[in-house]
Amino acid sequence: MRRIITFFLGSLLIGLSLIVSAPPTWAYPFWAQQNYENPREATGKLVCANCHLAKMTTQVEVPQSVGADSVFTAAVKIPYKKGTEEIGADGSKVPLQVGAVVMLPDGFKLAPQDRWNEKIKEETQGVYFTQYSEDKDNIILVGPLPGDQNQEIVFPILSPNPATDKNIHFGKYGINVGGNRGRGQVYPTGEKSNNSIFTASKSGTISSIDINDDGSKNINITTDSGDSVLEQIPVGPSLLVKEGEKVEAGGALTNDPNVGGFGQLDTEIVLQSPARVLGLMAFFIGVALTQILLVLKKKQVEKVQAAENI
Numbered sequence: 001m002r003r004i005i006t007f008f009l010g011s012l013l014i015g016l017s018l019i020v021s022a023p024p025t026w027a028y029p030f031w032a033q034q035n036y037e038n039p040r041e042a043t044g045k046l047v048c049a050n051c052h053l054a055k056m057t058t059q060v061e062v063p064q065s066v067g068a069d070s071v072f073t074a075a076v077k078i079p080y081k082k083g084t085e086e087i088g089a090d091g092s093k094v095p096l097q098v099g100a101v102v103m104l105p106d107g108f109k110l111a112p113q114d115r116w117n118e119k120i121k122e123e124t125q126g127v128y129f130t131q132y133s134e135d136k137d138n139i140i141l142v143g144p145l146p147g148d149q150n151q152e153i154v155f156p157i158l159s160p161n162p163a164t165d166k167n168i169h170f171g172k173y174g175i176n177v178g179g180n181r182g183r184g185q186v187y188p189t190g191e192k193s194n195n196s197i198f199t200a201s202k203s204g205t206i207s208s209i210d211i212n213d214d215g216s217k218n219i220n221i222t223t224d225s226g227d228s229v230l231e232q233i234p235v236g237p238s239l240l241v242k243e244g245e246k247v248e249a250g251g252a253l254t255n256d257p258n259v260g261g262f263g264q265l266d267t268e269i270v271l272q273s274p275a276r277v278l279g280l281m282a283f284f285i286g287v288a289l290t291q292i293l294l295v296l297k298k299k300q301v302e303k304v305q306a307a308e309n310i
Helices: 002-021 030-035 118-123 274-307
Strands: 059-061 071-077 085-087 093-095 097-103 129-133 136-146 152-158 171-181 204-211 217-222 228-233 261-271
Touching (some): 059 261, 071 097, 071 171, 097 152, 136 152
Antiparallel strands (some): 071 152, 097 171, 171 261, 217 228
């Protein structure tokens, strides 16, 4: 009983510390796991796109078909120019980090390490995989990881066996993949991060720009009606305006510092039955034999016709 209470209190303390002090780079997957039961919305959009607003290409390579109870790999490619740096939460320049999510069909899951071959062990070195939740082992997450060394992330996957699981059937299945590089533009609370462009909420004239000790800025805008509007700019983005300048509502006050982006795509894989493969091979052999017999029969007929001068 004492051990159970200690474990519970320890887990509660760790959970609270993660929620309270989670760094902005944990916006995904940590916040997605906390706020969404399923990372794929009814529209097909992955919830990562709710915080990572910019779009960039993501690619995936999977086998066309796999056998039952077999280990295969899905390679998620997250391309960008190496050496690219973005703005960190403190306003300093930091290397891009990457992350990926692979949503597998029911029954598919991360392959146990004792079934990884040497090639898979080499390709996944330094990569830590987690499942989305306790009851969703078919959704695998990776990241954040240093981007320059992980522009291709290999997921070792174990296919199900219909012989042992009656809910699984041979056939075609869909796979949803998402890949992200860089920090998000919106926090799950709805607030903008400093990795976003900031705009004026009202039209008017900039009366003053105050720089705070931490590097953030307060921009005071006097509207045409004489009201004063305060725009708070966090440390990081560069100002595009100056005192005395007129701005329009929605006009940019800063540059857009974001150099990353999120991309998703869908692909398919076939859980192939050995019996179907053998049947297809038998069909091909039968067709080949039929063609050979037809040719031989034609030759025989031609010989008979030649002998009878027909």
